[in-house]
Amino acid sequence: MIQKAVILSTGDEITTGKVVDTNANFLAEKLAENGIDLVSVITVGDVPERLEWAWKTAIGLSDIVISTGGIGPTADDLTTETVARLAGRKLLQDDATVEHIKRLFATINRLMPENNLKQALFPEGAEIVPNPLGTAPGFRLPVTLDGHTAQLIVLPGVPREMKPMMENTVIPWIRANRGRDTVFAVRIFQTFGISESALDEAVAGLIKPDEARVSFRASFPQISLRILVEGKPGSAERKLEELAERVRGRISDYCYAEGETSMEEVVGKLLTEKNLTLAIAESCTGGLVGHRITNIPGSSKYLLGDMVTYSNEMKMDLLGVSAATLEKFGAVSEECVREMASGARKQTGASVAVATSGVAGPDGGTPDKPVGTVCIALNADGVSESRRYQMRGTRDWVKLLASQVALDWIRRYALGLPISESATFRR
């Protein structure tokens, strides 16, 4: 009965930091989707005694161990023999696999090098996991240590080979053997403009520990709230929906999306739905607002243009900001961004325009306009709002936060929410 899993990532390239272990992330996500509880990810290099320690430890912790890497043709590929030794099985050659490998080499007009035969050896009794894309099939083998049995799943480390093997062979097997009729239902709320601690306070007491697991994740500039409910199919989802409804009531103003959706996606969807076109005038964000908007496929339908006016001359020439305004209030002022936003609309005929101007730092701050001073404006039919913020952090953070506020303002305008009251920050 498969409930608890451990992922085993092997390879010196991971333990020396040469590659980021994206396999573990892919496997973890697949396991979570299928209601398998991932106890741990254990990574070790290609060192025999460490591999053996890792396998023993993993078996002791779980019902299923999924390993990636270490089944190539070279001498430092030790996974198969390590597993066979732990299981007390001898290695047998699988002739069908030999044929498979020979065929793969034939397609590139090469003969199979002798050392590839190693990839056709499997512990006696192992069930082979086919690898149509590569020379290293995987296998599944139940192993019992100290009276505890775990299923060992051995997969190659090459992501493009490993992923389809997981999807097509391993996951179906896991589903058929979960022997549990409970499932996990997960909901993620993406929020902006509320601090992690304030978010924590906002939902405090809403959900009892025995109802769901609640966790927070600050991935600047947004903070996500995650609710995980375990229960019978149907009832878990119903319970989750009930809890989600409670949470929505408390954070509706700050929650811009549920699920893995970005602010720019939300903005794009809203602009499309409401048939709005967008113009952008940027100073301190330097093109970031436009970059984020255009990361969304189809953004050419609503984005007309983005004028990054870094110099005062450009602000006057392109956006028609008045010399008097720049003279009297400076480029970093609510007056200036309001003129930038209205100028961008005039220039493009867009239905809504946002503008940013500020001191991104690290230099350029003054006593009355310190680094982090950012002014945002939004202009639309009958709407001209602006606000001055004091942001904190390095140049890239100020740019990112300012761009997030600008996008959030577009969202709020499209939804008819109060615009300039958004966003209290914390890092």
Place this chain on the structure above:
Amino acid sequence: MIQKAVILSTGDEITTGKVVDTNANFLAEKLAENGIDLVSVITVGDVPERLEWAWKTAIGLSDIVISTGGIGPTADDLTTETVARLAGRKLLQDDATVEHIKRLFATINRLMPENNLKQALFPEGAEIVPNPLGTAPGFRLPVTLDGHTAQLIVLPGVPREMKPMMENTVIPWIRANRGRDTVFAVRIFQTFGISESALDEAVAGLIKPDEARVSFRASFPQISLRILVEGKPGSAERKLEELAERVRGRISDYCYAEGETSMEEVVGKLLTEKNLTLAIAESCTGGLVGHRITNIPGSSKYLLGDMVTYSNEMKMDLLGVSAATLEKFGAVSEECVREMASGARKQTGASVAVATSGVAGPDGGTPDKPVGTVCIALNADGVSESRRYQMRGTRDWVKLLASQVALDWIRRYALGLPISESATFRR
């Protein structure tokens, strides 16, 4: 004496596959650079008994345990308590940290929420690792279990806070306690426009295995070449300089920087040195070129403006692209980007201008202009170059690669190198 390490990554966001654990990769690389043997990376979710198991296991395996995550202000942040319990120390409030947190909140005109006080609690006797950028300082504490002592280093999970803490406080401490008199000298060459295999061939045979460890890292769009020499202080650095000299001769054309320097930094430095001003005209890159240029402090000195003309009307109105050109060749054509670049210069009076136009995808491709078709142009006194590229990959990759080519063209213009012959791609 610090020789063996274990990295502990904690957080449900990792064990449920919501985020890729890049912290472990960063820490693994730093440890390798400093000759520390990484025994294992252990990852567990925010579950008390699993955290405790992970810490006990890590201590048993190593001389130093470096953990990230679990020291936030919320209820699911359990690392500090877990460590204190294992060490048999009580938690004491550090008043300096309380002041630090209060100051951080004060700069954003907010009072510190009560639950942030939690981040000022440390096990008795712990040495605090300062976190200038965030509210969660880390700490170091030696712990003895079953007669074996390990140094526990607790760091936050936010990469931009964790990395400087590692570089500025933890690494120096490790160097001072390695109990080995050899040092590691490292040089990184940043290259663009040459494939990993071509780079490999270019330097093949230049360095013998016993002279240094050579490694490549493709972090799209650039590929870096890393040389690591171990030896006595002084001689290691001299040896490295000698090897670096050999390498330079082979890759000068493609190497835009040595060390952790970005293409936009190099471009900014060159524009400043040569007293050049820059204008940008973007279509498919949507503001990314401007965003990258303005990521560099002081870029306002050379960047006049960036016109992101997503619609044909804007290309005509702002940049003076002729209707005939759009009619005859389309917006994605060398003719169009050449007019965009010269228009941007006219509009701004900049000494050099670059332009981008292409099909970023996933939609919008045609048989003669498939997704990934990108045209780049550069215009300066007596210079008007353009080239059509066929790029591969997702929308964000095409945007990033196109922006990199545009920046590389500015670099090549400023250095007097051939411009449009740059960049052969491989993914």
